[in-house]
Amino acid sequence: MDILVSAVFQILQALLSIYFWIVIARALVSWVNPDPYNPIVRFLHSATDPVLDRMRRILPLQLGGMDFSPIVLLLLIGVLQQVLAKLQFNLTYGGF
Numbered sequence: 001m002d003i004l005v006s007a008v009f010q011i012l013q014a015l016l017s018i019y020f021w022i023v024i025a026r027a028l029v030s031w032v033n034p035d036p037y038n039p040i041v042r043f044l045h046s047a048t049d050p051v052l053d054r055m056r057r058i059l060p061l062q063l064g065g066m067d068f069s070p071i072v073l074l075l076l077i078g079v080l081q082q083v084l085a086k087l088q089f090n091l092t093y094g095g096f
Helices: 002-030 039-058 069-093
Strands: none
Touching (some): 039 069
16 A cells, blocks of 8 residues: 555655656746747646746736746745645555
8 A cells, every 4th residue: 555655655756856846847848039930939828827827816926027926836836745745654654
């Protein structure tokens, strides 16, 4: 059972890490004027827009034309990864 729990948590951690880098790539691409028909740009937008748009509705984080919602999302991903790591440790080693 411990192996299954560890495997699930490792998969979740990997997915969060991949999404972390996708958000960073989206933020970097937004600094230039990318071609909106480029498949990579379209993928980055389609992968991040649902989450970022929801965050922008809840917390309007724009100051001086700069959007801070990707930074907040990256912080939330980092916190979630830490919570998952602690939860995995507690479930695997019984450290409640």
